[in-house]
Amino acid sequence: MTTQSTQPLKILIADDEANIRRILETRLRLIGHEVAAAENGTQAMELFHSFQPDLVVLDVMMPGLDGFAVTEQIRVQVDTPIILLTALSDVADRITGLQLGADDYMVKHFSPKELEARIRCVMRRVDNPEVEAIKPPGQGGVLRVGALSIDFNRRQAFKGYTRIRLTGMEFSLLELLVRRAGTAIPRLEILPPARQAHSLLKESIQQVVERAASRCMAGAVSAAIPNLGT
Numbered sequence: 091m092t093t094q095s096t097q098p099l100k101i102l103i104a105d106d107e108a109n110i111r112r113i114l115e116t117r118l119r120l121i122g123h124e125v126a127a128a129e130n131g132t133q134a135m136e137l138f139h140s141f142q143p144d145l146v147v148l149d150v151m152m153p154g155l156d157g158f159a160v161t162e163q164i165r166v167q168v169d170t171p172i173i174l175l176t177a178l179s180d181v182a183d184r185i186t187g188l189q190l191g192a193d194d195y196m197v198k199h200f201s202p203k204e205l206e207a208r209i210r211c212v213m214r215r216v217d218n219p220e221v222e223a224i225k226p227p228g229q230g231g232v233l234r235v236g237a238l239s240i241d242f243n244r245r246q247a248f249k250g251y252t253r254i255r256l257t258g259m260e261f262s263l264l265e266l267l268v269r270r271a272g273t274a275i276p277r278l279e280i281l282p283p284a285r286q287a288h289s290l291l292k293e294s295i296q297q298v299v300e301r302a303a304s305r306c307m308a309g310a311v312s313a314a315i316p317n318l319g320t
Contacts, residue, residue, distance in 0.1 A: 098122040099213065102141055104134035104160065105149035105175065110198075114147065117202040131155025135163055143170065145209060150176040150187065158190055165191040165257045171212045173205070191257030233268060240268060 101123050105111050111127045118125050126141040128134035132155050138146065146164065150157035157174055164170060173194045174187040184195045193212045196205065233240045239248040245261050247254045256264065267275065 098124060099144040099209070100124045100126075100141060101209070102126050102128065102134065102137055102143035102146045104128040104131065104137075104147070104152065104157070106130060106152045107149070110149070110175075113202060114205065117206070121206065131157070131160045134160050138164060138170075145171045145173070145213065147173045147175060147205070148192075150174055150183065151178070158186060161187065161190045161192055165260075169255060169257065173208055173212060175200075191260075235268075240264070 101118055103111055103114050103118075103125060104127070105114075106129055108129070111129065115125045115127050126137045126143065128137050131152050134146075134148065135155070137143075138160075146160075148157040148160055152160075157176075161172055161174070164172065169191075171193045172191065173196060174192045175196050175198060176183060176187075177198045187195050193215070194208050196208060233242070237250050240246075241248070242265060245265075247256055247261065247264065
């Protein structure tokens, strides 16, 4: 991601409420962003591939393919920033969204200015990952492999003191593989924990593992992660 938070962004909005789509689309365009809008999850995925946004704003409670499902599908492919919108204030729903890989969560009804501020904050974190390296990993429950540190309590990975952006699914798989280092893990053993946070197809597991490993450290991680079994 090379787009700077001060520059115009390509933003995809997906919400089944026409009024919300219109308000957000108008507001974001007024401040210079390029916007595409979808009224359901299926349309959102089609636009995601054709529009190739820098950031996605997703309503959770959409009919058919909801915001959680769209987040899952996006996270299998890329780490494009995602902000989830919901009419529910339940903490469990927020946790679910964040575990699936969402970058932020907003409860309706909110001010468009608040969304603008959240977008700036999310893009600042994406463009400048060093801003997350405020504190080193905690001493308890930390595994170190060369310059890589994996904090299992915080569910965070660091290269030196810089935090590595991993989705919840990627961290879960990385943790499983690192804890089982030196052994080949059958796919059937990987699928159950994976499905706690992600509806993965068998063919997608290797892709997620390789993406997580490449983000951590191409050299050091290879010694810690075993091969997938059949």
